[in-house]
Amino acid sequence: MSTIADNLSTLGARINAAAQASGRAPSAIRLLAVSKTKPAAAVREAFAAGVRDVGENYLQEALNKQAELTDLPLTWHFIGPIQSNKTRAIAEHFDWVHSVDRLKIAQRLSEQRPDGLEPLNICLQVNVSGEASKSGCTPEELPALAQAIAALPRLRLRGLMAIPEPTDDRAAQEAAFARVRQLQASLDLGLDTLSMGMSHDLEAAIAQGATWVRIGTALFGARDYGQQ
Ligand SMILES: *Cc1c(COP(=O)(O)O)cnc(C)c1O
Numbered sequence: 001m002s003t004i005a006d007n008l009s010t011l012g013a014r015i016n017a018a019a020q021a022s023g024r025a026p027s028a029i030r031l032l033a034v035s036k037t038k039p040a041a042a043v044r045e046a047f048a049a050g051v052r053d054v055g056e057n058y059l060q061e062a063l064n065k066q067a068e069l070t071d072l073p074l075t076w077h078f079i080g081p082i083q084s085n086k087t088r089a090i091a092e093h094f095d096w097v098h099s100v101d102r103l104k105i106a107q108r109l110s111e112q113r114p115d116g117l118e119p120l121n122i123c124l125q126v127n128v129s130g131e132a133s134k135s136g137c138t139p140e141e142l143p144a145l146a147q148a149i150a151a152l153p154r155l156r157l158r159g160l161m162a163i164p165e166p167t168d169d170r171a172a173q174e175a176a177f178a179r180v181r182q183l184q185a186s187l188d189l190g191l192d193t194l195s196m197g198m199s200h201d202l203e204a205a206i207a208q209g210a211t212w213v214r215i216g217t218a219l220f221g222a223r224d225y226g227q228q
Helices: 004-021 040-049 059-068 084-093 103-112 142-150 170-187 202-207
Strands: 030-034 053-056 075-078 096-100 120-125 155-161 193-195 212-215
Touching: 004 030, 004 040, 004 202, 040 059, 053 059, 059 075, 059 084, 084 103, 096 103, 096 155, 103 120, 103 142, 103 155, 120 142, 120 193, 142 155, 142 170, 155 170, 170 193, 170 202, 193 212, 202 212
Parallel strands: 030 053, 030 212, 053 075, 075 096, 096 120, 120 155, 155 193
Antiparallel strands: none
16 A cells, blocks of 8 residues: 555646646646545645645544644645635635635635634636536636636635536546636636646646645545544
């Protein structure tokens, strides 16, 4: 069985190779370690290996892990579906939210972001897979939504996030990520972040401009939802 440190070094090599293949600086691509269903001890091990950014999908699970890891200087990212009644805790306990897909949620996050903290970094989740996905705003909704969110005082709109329909076809992966990149460029808001690419498609995402790749399985191993 490989350790988290081994997996991280393999991932670093994948990211470097993908960056090089598309003429990008490896340092332009950051790794977000997605630790959903994994214990705090696994995050601690990842930290020891060099991970600094952690992504979580479920609020209560994330808060429990944060409470066990207060001694580590980690940056926490919320990447899961957001219910209105969870926005206050998200605004208080995270530095990034990648999964904003409607204005009401963004407004609440802005109102509830504590004054003493930096503005909350936001990625707007866009659905580039049509019917196949339930989360994310549509490409048609995106321009007005991005404008409105960019104007909220306690948020900093950084870019777009997408989870395209899974496929093993590299050309199809790249087409979906290219769509996200083009949508972002068409907003003309000076955004600097593209959160796209997971364990199985990070190479295609990097080829199309990803700045955060969100990696769970390839770092921590397969998830066992039965343990939840
Ligand atoms: C679980 C999850 C990931 C990580 O997926 P892997 O395929 O395990 O790398 C990335 N992004 C989001 C939004 C997720 O929910």
